[in-house]
Amino acid sequence: MGDREEMDFVLKKYFGYSGFRAYQKEVIQKVTEGRDCLVVMATGSGKSLCYQVPPLIVGKTAIVVSPLISLMQDQVMTLKQRGIRAGYLGSAQTDSTAQTKAENGYFHLLFLTPEKACLLPASFWLNLLKLGICLFAVDEAHCISEWGHDFRVEYKQLDKLRAILSDVPFVALTATATENVRVDIINSLKMKDPYVAIGSFDRKNIFYGVKHHNHSQSFLDELVQEISRLVANAGSTIIYCLTIKEVERIFKSLQKAGIKAGIYHGQMGSKAREESHRLFIRDELQVMVATIAFGMGIDKPNVRHVIHYGCPKSIEAYYQESGRCGRDGMASVCWLYYTGSDFAKAEFYCGESQSENHKRAIRESLMAGQRYCLLTTCRRKFLLDHFGEKLSTDNCGNCDNCLVSRRERDMSKESFLLMASIQSCGGNWGLKMPIDVLRGSRSKKIVDAQFDKLPLHGLGKSYSSNWWKALAHQLISHGYLMETVKDVYRTVSVSPKGKQHLSSAGPDHQSPLYLPLTDEMLDDEDQDSTSGEIRKVKNLAPLDNEGFSEHLVRTHGDYLLNIIRHLSESLNLSLDGEASFQTAIPKAHPVLNNQRKIAPAKYDAWKMWHADGLSVQKIANFPGRPAPIKEQTVLQYLLDAAQEGFEIDWTRLCSEIELTHQMFSDICDAVSKIGSREKLKPIKDKLPEETSYTHIRTCLVMQSYGISPEVVAPCCNPQKTAELSSEAVESCLIDACHTKSPHEFDMSGNSMVHFSSSKNLTSAQGPKLDLDCNDDLVSSKRHKLVHKGSSTASEATEDLILNWLKNHDEGVPLSAIVEHFHGSNKEHVVKLLGNLESDFMVFRKKDLYRLM
Numbered sequence: 001m002g003d004r005e006e007m008d009f010v011l012k013k014y015f016g017y018s019g020f021r022a023y024q025k026e027v028i029q030k031v032t033e034g035r036d037c038l039v040v041m042a043t044g045s046g047k048s049l050c051y052q053v054p055p056l057i058v059g060k061t062a063i064v065v066s067p068l069i070s071l072m073q074d075q076v077m078t079l080k081q082r083g084i085r086a087g088y089l090g091s092a093q094t095d096s097t098a099q100t101k102a103e104n105g106y107f108h109l110l111f112l113t114p115e116k117a118c119l120l121p122a123s124f125w126l127n128l129l130k131l132g133i134c135l136f137a138v139d140e141a142h143c144i145s146e147w148g149h150d151f152r153v154e155y156k157q158l159d160k161l162r163a164i165l166s167d168v169p170f171v172a173l174t175a176t177a178t179e180n181v182r183v184d185i186i187n188s189l190k191m192k193d194p195y196v197a198i199g200s201f202d203r204k205n206i207f208y209g210v211k212h213h214n215h216s217q218s219f220l221d222e223l224v225q226e227i228s229r230l231v232a233n234a235g236s237t238i239i240y241c242l243t244i245k246e247v248e249r250i251f252k253s254l255q256k257a258g259i260k261a262g263i264y265h266g267q268m269g270s271k272a273r274e275e276s277h278r279l280f281i282r283d284e285l286q287v288m289v290a291t292i293a294f295g296m297g298i299d300k301p302n303v304r305h306v307i308h309y310g311c312p313k314s315i316e317a318y319y320q321e322s323g324r325c326g327r328d329g330m331a332s333v334c335w336l337y338y339t340g341s342d343f344a345k346a347e348f349y350c351g352e353s354q355s356e357n358h359k360r361a362i363r364e365s366l367m368a369g370q371r372y373c374l375l376t377t378c379r380r381k382f383l384l385d386h387f388g389e390k391l392s393t394d395n396c397g398n399c400d401n402c403l404v405s406r407r408e409r410d411m412s413k414e415s416f417l418l419m420a421s422i423q424s425c426g427g428n429w430g431l432k433m434p435i436d437v438l439r440g441s442r443s444k445k446i447v448d449a450q451f452d453k454l455p456l457h458g459l460g461k462s463y464s465s466n467w468w469k470a471l472a473h474q475l476i477s478h479g480y481l482m483e484t485v486k487d488v489y490r491t492v493s494v495s496p497k498g499k500q501h502l503s504s505a506g507p508d509h510q511s512p513l514y515l516p517l518t519d520e521m522l523d524d525e526d527q528d529s530t531s532g533e534i535r536k537v538k539n540l541a542p543l544d545n546e547g548f549s550e551h552l553v554r555t556h557g558d559y560l561l562n563i564i565r566h567l568s569e570s571l572n573l574s575l576d577g578e579a580s581f582q583t584a585i586p587k588a589h590p591v592l593n594n595q596r597k598i599a600p601a602k603y604d605a606w607k608m609w610h611a612d613g614l615s616v617q618k619i620a621n622f623p624g625r626p627a628p629i630k631e632q633t634v635l636q637y638l639l640d641a642a643q644e645g646f647e648i649d650w651t652r653l654c655s656e657i658e659l660t661h662q663m664f665s666d667i668c669d670a671v672s673k674i675g676s677r678e679k680l681k682p683i684k685d686k687l688p689e690e691t692s693y694t695h696i697r698t699c700l701v702m703q704s705y706g707i708s709p710e711v712v713a714p715c716c717n718p719q720k721t722a723e724l725s726s727e728a729v730e731s732c733l734i735d736a737c738h739t740k741s742p743h744e745f746d747m748s749g750n751s752m753v754h755f756s757s758s759k760n761l762t763s764a765q766g767p768k769l770d771l772d773c774n775d776d777l778v779s780s781k782r783h784k785l786v787h788k789g790s791s792t793a794s795e796a797t798e799d800l801i802l803n804w805l806k807n808h809d810e811g812v813p814l815s816a817i818v819e820h821f822h823g824s825n826k827e828h829v830v831k832l833l834g835n836l837e838s839d840f841m842v843f844r845k846k847d848l849y850r851l852m
């Protein structure tokens with residue numbers, strides 16, 4: 001019998017197939033000739049046969065390295081049923097004779113985990129070599145590469161075996177390998193002139209689609225309805241979720257709707273997982289809701305739908321998971337539902353990873369996933385392109401973008417603004433900075449970099465940040481912008497094509513640039529229909545007050561005033577009378593005698609606080625702002641204003657932020673102990689928990705201006721005092737009696753501390769406050785009360801943990817979290833942290849918990 005005939009005979013005899021699929025025969029032939037092979041073929045294309053047939057032809061053992069015991073067990077079982085001698089070595093092996101049998105060449109196919117392969121003694125290999133090893137296969141070979149989506153360190157060790165098995169052909173197999181992963185595989189396994197078989201990645205029978213979702217219940221209800229419809233037709237469905245919590249949530253909803261669903265994730269015991277898998281394979285379950293733990297080795301032919309509820313880590317992972325669909329070649333459907341927060345998980349995925357290369361690969365992979373989600377062109381083309389395969393057409397006719405014609409609009413103006421902003425910011429930022437500039441933000445970063453002086457600052461206010469981000473992704477996918485990972489950051493810059501476009505355009509003239517609107521952009525515009533009104537208003541000439549709704553004036557009055565002001569300035573007209581819209585933020589920025597000019601945002605904050613008497617909290621949430629700002633930011637503005645010579649009522653400020661006399665002197669002590677005011681953290685570390693960074697900053701500014709600590713209230717804020725419990729009042733009363741303090745408390749708990757004498761204290765003036773009480777005792781009592789209060793509050797909840805972590809950018813070890821929330825036991829805290837981790841709210845890195 002000739003070689004080819006023998007191959008056909010084996011195929012028929014053991015597998016029952018009448019012909020080989022593409023590439024199978026060539027690979028088998030090369031392997032039997034002793035050549036190394038790299039096999040890159042789509043999921044379900046039949047790669048396994050490439051290592052299963054040779055041992056049956058040459059009668060020598062084939063070694064197969066596979067990442068999962070369960071996968072090996074499945075394969076061994078199936079092969080045995082076909083009359084092939086197959087076995088595996090590993091921790092789950094109960095047959096004590098298996099290793100001896102293997103060493104004596106009993107098996108046609110011997111499966112090993114990479115760890116086991118490296119642990120076997122050299123004598124094992126030498127004995128088996130004497131009998132003959134026909135090939136050494138590495139399945140799921142992309143696990144060898146740090147560029148791969150599923151890198152496993154153990155795979156890296158396999159090169160050690162190359163020295164012992166120097167004459168054995170190595171066969172690496174994977175369904176997902178980009179160019180650099182392929183090179184990595186060949187180098188890592190020290191393959192010699194390998195025969196490379198790259199099959200088509202095009203799964204023609206699969207429809208690809210993407211939808212945007214929010215985590216709302218109504219969306220989940222819609223999903224359940226959709227699944228009910230799907231399961232009414234034949235075939236199975238797999239729903240992949242990013243977290244176990246989501247798996248459980250969706251599973252419960254499906255069960256409620258009477259759908260036969262199963263569940264599968266890494267925290268289930270192996271028995272429960274096996275049972276779930278078995279029921280699914282036998283069609284006793286219609287739907288499997290799973291994490292990606294349900295992945296490799298799922299060879300169920302009739303999976304008709306794969307739904308991803310959340311954007312996967314990479315295109316490779318997506319391709320592999322969606323590849324569980326339609327393995328029998330019948331028409332099947334893959335939907336991906338994503339939400340914006342899916343793209344912010346790079347830090348989480350980087351987890352414990354030590355290698356910078358690997359971290360960069362993770363970030364780049366996630367970026368590619370994001371691009372896939374936001375794509376408005378053919379999805380199949382994008383997927384194939386990712387794997388280096390060209391689709392001859394721009395319209396595959398079997399993805400959502402090719403079937404639904406999208407609304408296109410001339411986005412030349414918007415694109416010009418965005419590209420110009422990115423260019424003006426230097427092209428060294430992510431998208432946030434240039435978009436914030438367009439939206440007129442005066443954040444510290446923007447003001448410090450003087451981006452608020454750019455002519456385009458604030459010109460893009462009428463679109464939301466998300467809208468601009470979606471446009472940016474359009475421009476990326478059309479080649480006008482480039483996204484790169486520099487060290488650990490994603491930056492966006494204008495590409496040569498974008499620069500060309502910019503240079504041929506100006507603020508008033510741009511050549512048309514028609515781009516499709518994404519669902520997100522359309523949703524955003526629908527939601528913000530009033531901003532649509534604003535855009536219309538912008539185009540109105542002359543401005544006409546008819547048709548302005550009350551709502552429009554209330555919500556956008558400030559914006560309209562600005563348009564009118566700019567218009568009148570440009571026309572050299574004066575506006576009669578002072579506009580006194582309640583929503584308008586004061587805009588005049590006079591420079592007082594001894595004051596230096598400060599940024600408008602700071603001046604506004606100072607004026608509202610100082611002249612209008614608004615509280616920090618009111619300023620932060622002032623209705624005239626496009627969006628609220630943080631109270632800390634307002635405080636920082638006030639401190640900056642003070643440093644530029646603007647008048648500040650320190651007593652009022654200290655009272656508002658509850659900076660007590662005791663805190664003030666504690667902070668001064670800490671500063672002198674440390675001997676430096678440069679860094680706040682060491683100062684903070686020396687102080688009690690309730691002393692915040694805001695307290696420290698304020699104190700330092702006051703110190704530097706020689707403001708006397710006497711201006712600081714000795715006891716609690718009068719308004720806050722009213723909120724004290726009766727216990728607190730009682731304690732204060734006791735203190736007041738003991739110390740014969742002039743502070744009086746009425747029985748309703750209202751403090752009558754006389755702040756009036758300090759009313760006019762400013763940064764320039766500093767008369768001493770006449771308070772002769774024993775402040776220390778009062779405030780130390782208060783201190784105790786606060787502490788006692790925080791002990792009740794120290795029972796951990798998810799919200800409290802999140803709030804607390806907000807103040808610890810550098811991360812906190814578990815022990816410190818447990819100590820802080822000593823009202824709860826450790827298990828409870830660990831459980832909450834686990835929930836937060838699985839919700840991607842926090843992540844753990846080098847044993848420190850941080851906010852995402």
Ligand SMILES: Nc1ncnc2c1ncn2[C@@H]1O[C@H](COP(=O)(O)OP(=O)(O)OP(=O)(O)O)[C@@H](O)[C@H]1O
Pocket residue numbers: 017018019020021024041042043044045046047048049174175297299323327
């Ligand atoms: N020549 C053939 N004729 C008919 N069916 C075949 C042939 N080769 C393989 N198959 C079948 O195709 C299915 C997929 O094969 P296999 O599991 O080897 O794919 P794979 O490429 O390893 O996929 P994955 O990467 O997802 O593991 C199996 O059910 C297998 O029996």
